[in-house]
Amino acid sequence: MGPAGTGKSTYCATMINHCQNIGRSVHLMNLDPAAEKFEYSPSIDIRDLITLEDVMEELQFGPNGGLIYCLEFLLNNMDWLEEELGEYEDDYLIIDCPGQIELYTHFPIMRRICDCLQRMHFRICGVYLLESQFIEDNSKFFAGVMSAMSAMISLEIPHINVLSKMDLLGKVKKQELERYFDPDPLLLTDKANASMSSRFHDLNKAIVQLIDDYNMVSFLPLNITDEDSITTIMSHVDNALQFEEDQEPKEPKDTFDVDYDE
Numbered sequence: 001m002g003p004a005g006t007g008k009s010t011y012c013a014t015m016i017n018h019c020q021n022i023g024r025s026v027h028l029m030n031l032d033p034a035a036e037k038f039e040y041s042p043s044i045d046i047r048d049l050i051t052l053e054d055v056m057e058e059l060q061f062g063p064n065g066g067l068i069y070c071l072e073f074l075l076n077n078m079d080w081l082e083e084e085l086g087e088y089e090d091d092y093l094i095i096d097c098p099g100q101i102e103l104y105t106h107f108p109i110m111r112r113i114c115d116c117l118q119r120m121h122f123r124i125c126g127v128y129l130l131e132s133q134f135i136e137d138n139s140k141f142f143a144g145v146m147s148a149m150s151a152m153i154s155l156e157i158p159h160i161n162v163l164s165k166m167d168l169l170g171k172v173k174k175q176e177l178e179r180y181f182d183p184d185p186l187l188l189t190d191k192a193n194a195s196m197s198s199r200f201h202d203l204n205k206a207i208v209q210l211i212d213d214y215n216m217v218s219f220l221p222l223n224i225t226d227e228d229s230i231t232t233i234m235s236h237v238d239n240a241l242q243f244e245e246d247q248e249p250k251e252p253k254d255t256f257d258v259d260y261d262e
């Protein structure tokens, strides 16, 4: 999850590529009816049910209303999703979601999809991406964290925040950003207060307190060109899903059949 253009589809492709390199079976599920192309083709794809292009053309919706229409259409046809998911009930799925915050806060769309997955006994971990470049500015950081928090609260699933596009930052910026990985709430309040009128100081303090109470201040950096960064994020997700614990020990495969009658 995450705002438009934040790198959600790139995250999915990066993780799938990583899984393929380490021999883990993985499938992509696409929930974005406006998606145009994918590096890996999705095993489950909302566009097989409905596409934004058709809705805009046939019902004269704009792009945002059209997206909501598509996802409401999915909600009214959840048996389609359940049937598609049935084939993958023991698998690791990476779900590419649309970015519009309305889908998490104003309408219970993503919540209902999570409920459906949980009913089918899938374990879910939310991964929320924020672009590292936008976090130079404290007010953008607050806005980003608040949107991540509203997604977390509305979905009620284990949640991880990721700072995307770390490869685009220079060395100095990277060091500067490090303090955002696990920042001191007091420092954040002071920084925000320094750049805003005193009218907002109490509000800044309350927001930082709220963010801190929900344990939302920590971020994992994602540099898609750095294998260690990818592995770290994957192991946090595995931990949230208790993935390793759930793996059945694998039987060694027989290399030939023995015919006992002979």
Ligand SMILES: Nc1nc2c(ncn2[C@@H]2O[C@H](COP(=O)(O)OP(=O)(O)OP(=O)(O)O)[C@@H](O)[C@H]2O)c(=O)[nH]1
Pocket: 002, 003, 004, 005, 006, 007, 008, 009, 010, 011, 032, 098, 099, 164, 165, 166, 167, 168, 222, 223, 224
């Ligand atoms: N250098 C670099 N570019 C990235 C990274 N992640 C995404 N991009 C670029 O940013 C643009 C948007 O990336 P997407 O992965 O399509 O973002 P998205 O969140 O799926 O976008 P929407 O589905 O449109 O909301 C593309 O041009 C990507 O190539 C990254 O980690 N590093």
Ligand SMILES: [Mg+2]
Pocket: 008, 009, 010, 032, 035, 096
């Ligand atoms: Mg995308």
